Amino acid sequence: MKHVASLAGVGIKTVSRVMNDEPGVSEDTRQRVLRATEQLNYELDMAAGSLRRTGRATASIGLLLPSVSNPFSAEIHRALEDALAERGIAVFAASLDDDAERERKLVSAFMRRRVDGLILTTIARSQAYLAPELARNMPLVFIDREPMGIDADAIVVDNAEGAAAATRHLIAHGHRNIAFLGDRTDIQTARERRRGFLEELGRAGVATVDVPIRSGCHDENAARQAVVELLASDNPPTAIFASQNLVTFGVLRALREAGASKRVALVGFDDFPLADLLDPGVTVIAQHPDRIGALAAERILARIDGDRSEPRTYIVPTELIARGSGEIHSNQ
Template sequence: MPGPHDHGGGRPRRDPRSGQPTLRDVAERAGVSAMTASRVLRDDPQVLPATRERVRAAAAALGYRPNEVARSLRLGRGTGLVGLVVTNLANPFYSRLALGVDSVVARHGLKTVIGNTGQDPGAERELVADLLARRVDGIIAVPAGADQRHLAAAAADGVPVVLASRPPEGFAADCVLVDDFGGAHAATARLLARGHRRIGFLGSPPAVYTGTERLRGYAAALASAGLAADPGLVRQGQTEPEEATRAAAGLLALPDPPTALFCSNNRNTIGAFRALRAAEGGAAVALAGFDDFELADALGLALTLVAYDSDEVGRAAGRLLADRLHAGGGVGAPGEPRQIVVPTSLVEYGA
C-alpha cells in the first residue's frame, strides 16, 4: 500500500515541460507545504532541523533539482548563461573559439549557449533577440556584417556585449581581433621573397571583416614590392572548400595563371589544395593561407600558413565579458572599451 507521502506506486508526478519532479512532489513526500519545502531548499535557518532533514531526504529520493534560472530571476540576478553567436560552426576556428570562451566563463559559474548564424545578418538579429528574451547575462558575438544595431541596442540596455574577429561599428564595445592585416601581409611577402609575382587570392565574402582585412594585407604586400593587385587574380565569396576548389580551378585555368595562391582562411586553403592536386602541373603552384589546421603537415605539399591561438581569441573574449559582468554592466560600466589583438606567426609545412 502506498505510504502517506507517495503518489501511486511511489512514483512522483513530473513537470510536463521538463519531465523532472516538482517542488510540490518534494513537499508531498516530506509531508510539508510547498512553501516550507522551498524554505528548506533555500537554506532558511528558521526551519526546524528535523523538517529540514525530511525535505532534503525527499528531494534526494526523487532526484529533484531546483530551477536555478527561475530562482535567479526571482532574486533579481542573471540566468548564469552567456550567449555565443558565431557565423559558421563548420569552420574549426569557431569550435576552438567556443572552447576558449567556455573555459573562462565556466570558472565564473556561467554556461555558454552557442548559436550559428550561417553568415546571415537576419538570422543573427533573430538569434540575438532570442538570447535577450532568455535573459542571458552577456553576449559574445562574431558579427556577420557591418549592421550591428541589434548588438548596440543590447549594450544600451545594459547587457555586456563583446565582439570577436570584427570590431564594433556604430557603438562602443570590447572586442578581440586577430592581426588579420599583418598575417596576410607577412604570408604574401614570403611568397614574393620566393620570386612569385602573379599571386592569386581566394577569400570569403566582402562583408566578412577578416577577409577584407586579409585582402588589404595581401594588396599592401604586393604594393611594397612595386606590384599592383590584379583584380583578375582575386576571387571572393567562398565559404566552403567546394566553392574554393572551383574558384582555384578557375584561376589555374587562366591563360596566364598565378604561380602562387594566398587563401584568406582554412576553408579556402583546403579547397585550393584539392584544386592543385587535380590540376596538371598544379603541384608547382605555391600555396599559402590564413589559419593553421589539422593534417596541414600531412598534405605532401609545400605550404605556408598564418598561425595564431584561436583558443586565445575565445579566452580573451571570455575575460573581457567576465570583467564587464563583475563591473556591473555593459558599455556604461567603469572603464573604456578595450581592444585585444591576438598576434600571428608563419609556419612552414612540406618541402
C-alpha cells in the same frame, strides 16, 4: 511590463496575453501593446519568473559564431567553455551563417533567455541595434570582427598585416603571379585580408591591375572551382594566397586533382588540424583562436563583475608557420 502596460493604457495581464500570443485580446488592443513594446524596446523575458524566485543571474553566456562547424569557430568555442566553466557559466552557441537577419534573430533569442552577457561575431553593417543593451550595461564582447555603430570590447587579429606577411613570404620565394582567393566582400575580415595582400604587392613593385583575384569563395567547393579555372587560364598563378581555412581546403583539393601540389605554392590564412601531415605541409598564417577565446572570456567576466572602463580593441598577433607549401619557389 508595467511600463508597456502604462504606455498602452492596458493592464499587465493584457500585456502578458499579447506577448504570449494568447486569445482574448482585441486586435486594436494587441496593436497598441505591440507599438508600446517597440517604443520601449521591450522583449519578453523567458527567465524573469525564475530570476525573481532565485534572485540570481542565469550563469549563461550567448556565443554567436560564423559556423560552429568551422574549425576556427570550434576552437574559440572550446576555449571559452574551458575558461567560463571555472565560474560555473554555461555557453549557449549558435551559428550566424554570415546572415544579417539571422544575426539579429539569434541575438534577440539570447536576450529573451536573459543571458548574462554576449560574445559575438557579426555580419550586419551596424550593431547599433544593441545600443539599448549597452545602456542597460549588458556585457558585450565582439570577436574576429569589430562592431560598427557602437563602442564595445573587441578581440581581433590584424587581418591586413597577416595577409601582408603571407604575401611577403611568397614574394620572397620568387613569386610575382600570386592569386588571391577571398571570402565574400561584405565580410569585414575578408576585405582587410584583400587589402593587406594588394598593398604588400604594391610595396614590392608588383603591378596589381592584373592580379588574379577571386572573391566570394565562401566554401570549399567555390574555392576548388576557382582554382580549377585559374589553372586552366592562359597565365596560371605560380602561388595562391587562400584567405580562410575553408578556402584553403578547396585549394588543396584542386591542386591535388591537378597534380600541382608541389608546383604551385600556397599560404592559407587560419591554421587547421593535420596541416603539418600533408605533403607538402601547409604553410599558414595562424590566428590562434584558443587565445582569442581565452581573452574574450577574460573580458566578458570582467564586464560581468562590474568593469565599466572604456571599451578597447585587443589585437591577438598572427604567426606565419612555414611547413612546405609556402616555400615552393617560382619556376618563372
